Amino acid sequence: MRRVVVLLLWTCVAGAATARGEDSACAPVEIAPRLPPTRERVRAYTPVFDLCAKEGASRLAIRRMNVDGTPLLLTVDPQSLQTSLERAACWRCEETSDAAQAKTRYLQALHPPDDPTRPPALVNAGLIHGAGGGAFLTGDLCPTRKPLDRAFFEKLAAQGQHTPVTLAVSGAWLQRHHADFAWLREKERTGALAIAWANHSYSHPYVSRLPDQRNYLLRRGVDLDREIFETEKLIIAEGETPSVFFRFPGLVADAALLEGLRTRHLVALGADGWLALGLRPRPGSIVLVHPNGNEPVGLRLFSRLIETGAMPLPLRPVNDAP
Numbered sequence: 001m002r003r004v005v006v007l008l009l010w011t012c013v014a015g016a017a018t019a020r021g022e023d024s025a026c027a028p029v030e031i032a033p034r035l036p037p038t039r040e041r042v043r044a045y046t047p048v049f050d051l052c053a054k055e056g057a058s059r060l061a062i063r064r065m066n067v068d069g070t071p072l073l074l075t076v077d078p079q080s081l082q083t084s085l086e087r088a089a090c091w092r093c094e095e096t097s098d099a100a101q102a103k104t105r106y107l108q109a110l111h112p113p114d115d116p117t118r119p120p121a122l123v124n125a126g127l128i129h130g131a132g133g134g135a136f137l138t139g140d141l142c143p144t145r146k147p148l149d150r151a152f153f154e155k156l157a158a159q160g161q162h163t164p165v166t167l168a169v170s171g172a173w174l175q176r177h178h179a180d181f182a183w184l185r186e187k188e189r190t191g192a193l194a195i196a197w198a199n200h201s202y203s204h205p206y207v208s209r210l211p212d213q214r215n216y217l218l219r220r221g222v223d224l225d226r227e228i229f230e231t232e233k234l235i236i237a238e239g240e241t242p243s244v245f246f247r248f249p250g251l252v253a254d255a256a257l258l259e260g261l262r263t264r265h266l267v268a269l270g271a272d273g274w275l276a277l278g279l280r281p282r283p284g285s286i287v288l289v290h291p292n293g294n295e296p297v298g299l300r301l302f303s304r305l306i307e308t309g310a311m312p313l314p315l316r317p318v319n320d321a322p
């Protein structure tokens with residue numbers, strides 16, 4: 001027993017990338033968060049687009065990195081869109097292209113067919129409505145000093161085991177809310193919630209009263225790659241795996257930002273059910289609330305819609321939306 005404790009302690013202190021399960025050295029990697037967590041654990045972070053194979057399985061790698069000295073890949077299952085961190089040494093990879101992968105569900109989500117009925121929106125581009133019924137619940141964690149609204153998540157967990165929710169987290173929120181993030185991870189570990197982590201940029205620029213076309217990530221000097229990668233590195237250092245989804249701050253993006261996002265193989269996640277703006281969900285809606293303490297009215301509306309049966313159910317995982 002004592003030996004086990006010592007080993008566990010060593011693992012925590014060393015912060016080594018440890019395999020989930022002991023049966024395979026090539027199982028998806030789980031990073032043990034360290035206190036204080038630091039981006040410096042995740043080094044040589046590089047965008048790639050590789051087709052990787054291992055024992056009959058294939059994945060698309062979108063990032064390479066080195067975590068605590070171990071070379072890892074952030075990979076995407078091209079059909080389910082599920083992401084995982086994998087040991088690079090376990091996979092044989094070669095460079096691929098969007099054209100070569102065009103038939104996969106993932107690339108079709110990245111390059112959806114043009115919808116002539118939609119204006120070339122500055123606001124709310126990307127995926128705004130999901131396939132099929134139910135609803136896709138998303139919560140944005142924009143930077144704030146306020147604490148996470150834990151009561152909202154407790155109510156959500158009461159919907160049943162593994163209730164799916166997508167949290168679009170900004171790096172600046174994560175930097176200030178390590179305890180809240182750990183609390184959410186615990187909700188996941190116990191099976192109360194099934195959380196998908198979307199990227200909500202690192203700094204989430206916003207200046208009140210500036211017009212949209214000069215605000216958010218359209219502010220002068222914004223480095224989109226930095227906004228993407230620094231947040232992904234933080235999510236990984238905190239022990240989670242980024243999904244393929246990115247939500248633009250304010251839901252504001254122009255054609256250049258959308259193209260930049262596609263180049264990094266991320267799917268823009270809009271919303272057609274921002275509850276606090278008075279938008280009512282219908283089957284397939286991507287519902288948007290702010291559980292970061294900034295918009296309690298949206299959370300109250302969500303509870304009321306659930307209680308009155310007006311929320312389309314079931315709540316579904318975002319990977320099913322495209």
Ligand SMILES: [Zn+2]
Pocket residue numbers: 140141142200204249250
């Ligand atoms: Zn936001």
